[in-house]
Amino acid sequence: GENVEQHPSTLSVQEGDSAVIKCTYSDSASNYFPWYKQELGKGPQLIIDIRSNVGEKKDQRIAVTLNKTAKHFSLHITETQPEDSAVYFCAASLGANNLFFGTGTRLTVIP
Amino acid sequence: DAGVIQSPRHEVTEMGQEVTLRCKPISGHNSLFWYRQTMMRGLELLIYFNNNVPIDDSGMPEDRFSAKMPNASFSTLKIQPSEPRDSAVYFCASSLELTGGSGANVLTFGAGSRLTVL
Numbered sequence: 001g002e003n004v005e006q007h008p009s010t011l012s013v014q015e016g017d018s019a020v021i022k023c024t025y026s027d028s029a030s031n032y033f034p035w036y037k038q039e040l041g042k043g044p045q046l047i048i049d050i051r052s053n054v055g056e057k058k059d060q061r062i063a064v065t066l067n068k069t070a071k072h073f074s075l076h077i078t079e080t081q082p083e084d085s086a087v088y089f090c091a092a093s094l095g096a097n098n099l100f101f102g103t104g105t106r107l108t109v110i111p
Numbered sequence: 112d113a114g115v116i117q118s119p120r121h122e123v124t125e126m127g128q129e130v131t132l133r134c135k136p137i138s139g140h141n142s143l144f145w146y147r148q149t150m151m152r153g154l155e156l157l158i159y160f161n162n163n164v165p166i167d168d169s170g171m172p173e174d175r176f177s178a179k180m181p182n183a184s185f186s187t188l189k190i191q192p193s194e195p196r197d198s199a200v201y202f203c204a205s206s207l208e209l210t211g212g213s214g215a216n217v218l219t220f221g222a223g224s225r226l227t228v229l
Contacts, residue, residue: 044220045220098159099156101154
């Protein structure tokens with residue numbers, strides 16, 4: 001099955017700086033790569049996703065890049081704000097109904 | 112839509128007791144998932160249903176765990192008997208799977224049920 005690795009496990013940045021979280025996956029057949037944000041006491045919430053036919057996608061301060069050859073994808077958050085503090089999970093999907101999640105990155109934005 | 116609704120939000124029980132977690136998916140969604148989240152193992156898929164039928168239960172830890180989906184708007188995850196190692200946050204999620212399987216699976220998660228087994 002798919003194996004998703006995520007780094008770093010914790011990340012602290014100053015408010016206004018950028019944050020980058022990286023993930024690798026093992027199965028070249030994976031074709032869907034979402035990112036979820038989980039705030040304390042809540043369930044994960046989808047923030048952005050990318051499909052294998054696209055190399056980059058951007059939504060305001062959030063962007064995701066995908067390198068299918070190297071089998072890695074990254075989340076970029078620019079101009080970080082305190083409300084960006086949360087745990088972020090990457091995931092990879094082999095098909096329609098089986099997401100494999102990374103182990104999560106706890107992001108802390110220091111005011 | 113109120114989103115995916117789970118109950119109870121918190122459950123504390125003693126080892127050996129039966130635990131039942133409940134989930135109401137988003138109306139119109141045809142796939143439902145049960146995940147378990149722990150510090151050690153992260154988010155693990157336990158089972159998923161499509162059109163109320165269990166499709167993949169390979170993630171269910173053992174026979175003590177069972178899940179049902181009697182109709183499109185309700186699912187349960189039952190643990191009997193419960194053990195301390197079952198302590199975790201259990202999430203239910205739902206999605207709309209399009210015919211043909213495009214490979215996209217936008218999951219909407221509930222707020223989770225935090226289970227503590229003493």
